[in-house]
Amino acid sequence: xxxxxxxxxxxxxxxxxxxxxxxxxxxxxxxxxxxxxxxxxxxxxxxxxxxxxxxxxxxxxxxxxxxxxxxxxxxxxxxxxxxxxxxxxxxxxxxxxxxxxxxxxxxxxxxxxxxxxxxxxxxxxxxxxxxxxxxxxxxxxxxxxxxxxxxxxxxxxxxxxxxxxxxxxxxxxxxxxxxxxxxxxxxxxxxxxxxxxxxxxxxxxxx
Amino acid sequence: xxxxxxxxxxxxxxxxxxxxxxxxxxxxxxxxxxxxxxxxxxxxxxxxxxxxxxxxxxxxxxxxxxxxxxxxxxxxxxxxxxxxxxxxxxxxxxxxxxxxxxxxxxxxxxxxxxxxxxxxxxxxxxxxxxxxxxxxxxxxxxxxxxxxxxxxxxxxxxxxxxxxxxxxxxxxxxxxxxxxxxxxxxxxxxxxxxxxxxxxxxxxxxxxxxxxxxxxxxxxxxxxxxxxxxxxxxxxxxxxxxxxxxxxxxxxxxxxxxxxxxxxxxxxxxxxxxxxxxxxxxxxxxxxxxxxxxxxxxxxxxxxxxxxxxxxxxxxxxxxxxxxxxxxxxxxxxxxx
Numbered sequence: 001x002x003x004x005x006x007x008x009x010x011x012x013x014x015x016x017x018x019x020x021x022x023x024x025x026x027x028x029x030x031x032x033x034x035x036x037x038x039x040x041x042x043x044x045x046x047x048x049x050x051x052x053x054x055x056x057x058x059x060x061x062x063x064x065x066x067x068x069x070x071x072x073x074x075x076x077x078x079x080x081x082x083x084x085x086x087x088x089x090x091x092x093x094x095x096x097x098x099x100x101x102x103x104x105x106x107x108x109x110x111x112x113x114x115x116x117x118x119x120x121x122x123x124x125x126x127x128x129x130x131x132x133x134x135x136x137x138x139x140x141x142x143x144x145x146x147x148x149x150x151x152x153x154x155x156x157x158x159x160x161x162x163x164x165x166x167x168x169x170x171x172x173x174x175x176x177x178x179x180x181x182x183x184x185x186x187x188x189x190x191x192x193x194x195x196x197x198x199x200x201x202x203x204x205x206x207x
Numbered sequence: 208x209x210x211x212x213x214x215x216x217x218x219x220x221x222x223x224x225x226x227x228x229x230x231x232x233x234x235x236x237x238x239x240x241x242x243x244x245x246x247x248x249x250x251x252x253x254x255x256x257x258x259x260x261x262x263x264x265x266x267x268x269x270x271x272x273x274x275x276x277x278x279x280x281x282x283x284x285x286x287x288x289x290x291x292x293x294x295x296x297x298x299x300x301x302x303x304x305x306x307x308x309x310x311x312x313x314x315x316x317x318x319x320x321x322x323x324x325x326x327x328x329x330x331x332x333x334x335x336x337x338x339x340x341x342x343x344x345x346x347x348x349x350x351x352x353x354x355x356x357x358x359x360x361x362x363x364x365x366x367x368x369x370x371x372x373x374x375x376x377x378x379x380x381x382x383x384x385x386x387x388x389x390x391x392x393x394x395x396x397x398x399x400x401x402x403x404x405x406x407x408x409x410x411x412x413x414x415x416x417x418x419x420x421x422x423x424x425x426x427x428x429x430x431x432x433x434x435x436x437x438x439x440x441x442x443x444x445x446x447x448x449x450x451x452x453x454x455x456x457x458x459x460x461x462x463x464x465x466x467x468x469x470x471x472x473x474x475x476x477x478x479x480x481x482x483x484x485x486x487x488x489x490x491x492x493x494x495x496x497x498x499x500x501x502x503x504x505x506x507x508x509x510x511x512x513x514x515x516x517x518x519x520x521x522x523x524x525x526x527x528x529x530x531x532x533x534x535x536x537x538x539x540x541x542x543x544x
Contacts, residue, residue, distance in 0.1 A: 061459060083460035084456045084459075084460035087459050092452075147435045148438065151442060154442055155441060158442060158446065159445070168417055171418065171420075171421060175417070175420050175421055175424055177445070178441075178444065178445060178448065181445070181449070182448065184452060185451045185452060188452065189455060191459065192458050192459055192462065195462045
């Protein structure tokens, strides 16, 4: 009984020896995870990456402009909205390409382009039945999720390609996507400023 | 010799012999009656068999005692027929011919039943003894474990990070495993050693770390406490960034068709120089440019733009190159459109 109550010093030494590698392994894993996160954040914050992205975006915009000039001149509103959508798509694709497909959201953006092309070739199917009635039925049958789960679901919808992803992976993707979006905003802002500055004043003012 | 033979003592012995023989016959009759009862009774219950056994054993004892008395009485009488063959102290009495071993009919009937019952009892008793011994050893081990756990609990009072789920699980386990002789010490918070609880704890820690990383990225998220509030802030920030991208793409769409050669005129070097200057000067990410006016359909209303309005951003000092150069070598960057 006494021996069981007060274990010997040798036993304690052995137990500490056994536990040490486990602790070190977990610490190493934590350090690696931190390093990966820091690298991903630094990658998007570096000036070089922003320059590369901006240059690629300019090239893409030039191609978009060439396409838009070849198409027939419709109403200005439609042209602007279509061009804006096209520019946004190109900006997203360039961002995904600069991410080099290492993340889910980048792969999803690059894959969405292929899907869009396939959808164009397919014929639009006729919708049968009232959509409103169906929606009403589904809304009534829905079970309310807890607040945190509901918000995680919304975040999963916002981050491309992360609808059916576990919570830790979703948070990782969200961190990377936010950093990439910040860089995209900075680059596009700088590009817009550059274009407005480079353009003659008469074009903007309308005189 | 004849007087000795035909005497009162011998007569009394004869009378005794007769009484013993009669008793033997009477006992045998009783045993036969018992046999008949056993044969007639269809349900041979163990209680009845025990009673029968008891009666049989009593009869045997009676017979043995009576015969022993009879032998003692008749041992001193009659001639000593010691012919030198056997031991000298042995003598054959007159009534030795009357000595009959009683036939145990009950033993014949119940021998097999008794044997099987004895074997069963032995088999039952052994595991019972074993279980008792095991219980004793288990009690000792449990007492030792309790003392160790109490010592550990005192040393690890600081570990109170686990959630209420783990404490509930441990309390449930305690109620299930509780026994009469074993006093269960309730596990403290942060000391759950179940696989599921450990995995859940690791998962929660991982999520909390990643939430901290997000908290560092998203501005104004340090003020908010709780996961729900943080997620709200993150969602709002992502939506804000996406709206900014939309707005900037609209702006570029407005600028792009009107500025026919603006994109082509800008060289790479100038663009990079301007880009570095703008990025260095700009600290805030949010765009301060006023939104373009939209009509009812949600598209840009270009007629509403103020014609006298000029852009606040001036071009950097230095002459722009008018010659159109190739903007950027995309193959070197590895981007193939």
